[in-house]
Amino acid sequence: MPNLTIEARELVKRYGSTLAVDRLSFTVEAGRVTGFVGPNGAGKSTTMRMMLALDRPDGGEALIGGRPYTSYREPARTVGALLDPEAVHPGRRACDHLLWMAQYNGIPRKRVDEVLQIVGLESVGRKRVGGFSLGMRQRLGIAGALLGDPGILILDEPVNGLDPEGIQWIRGFLKQLAAEGRTVLVSSHLMSELQDTADHLIILGRGRLLADTTVKELLDQTSGDQIEVRTTERSRTIDALSLAGATVAVTGPETVTVTGLTTERVVSLLSAASIPFTGIGQHRASLEDVYMAMTREHTTFAAAPEDERALA
């Protein structure tokens, strides 16, 4: 079995005073879709660029299949990447762009028609890229990533700019690639784009690893013992439950979320105080809630300069 992992080992990248990637370590495994999520500026693209030797780390290393990217004679057969769908010359036909990539990587030309078909661009293969929508350019970028039939795929924001049908297509497609045993690393700044697609999540904030977990573990860990109460008398509810030692958060015009008490105790306290409620039950946090809570302090677009961080 070939090694199809992607590894970041203590990766560091600085741009001037900005610490874009901060001692980042994780391993991406084959056979599943790994979502690489974090707010804008968290360091996702920088990390992917270091994996592909497009940027040089200031510390640590990135390994593809256990080796540095630069050690492969024909890297396109091991790893395919989509980084910037706008990078194709607009005057070029889609098929010529792929043909050029294939020739450069020693890949037979018949593979060009195959990948155009795989991504659903066969009917526009002879059209110039300048007339393509962003969604079509994303598909073309994915076709390029697939040219060498690689076991590892690194896709930066592939859902960006796709219409609902395109989003549906890419979700199914990524799952299929993983089911074939490939390693699929896909970034997004929106958890909602990946929550139904990714099996595993690597969450970044300001260049640091915030979580390396399965979607299920993340939800279980955070949903905990929260109870949601629906009531028109929010402030009396907050007073009564807080007095009994609960932490109560307002989560809607007629809902509060309670931590620290059992459902039975909440019911008995509200009944004793004659506070009406129309619903009560376990609160399940959405993945988006968990992600927002986790990244809240890390959403500043630019990472703080190192000397500020030292003082923090």
Ligand SMILES: Nc1ncnc2c1ncn2[C@@H]1O[C@H](COP(=O)(O)OP(=O)(O)OP(=O)(O)O)[C@@H](O)[C@H]1O
């Ligand atoms: N070439 C560069 N020169 C200077 N700063 C850079 C460069 N590339 C990235 N940065 C900075 O490094 C940090 C990480 O950027 P990066 O693009 O990797 O984040 P990202 O998570 O991919 O964000 P997005 O979701 O917006 O693509 C940001 O503060 C960014 O401004």
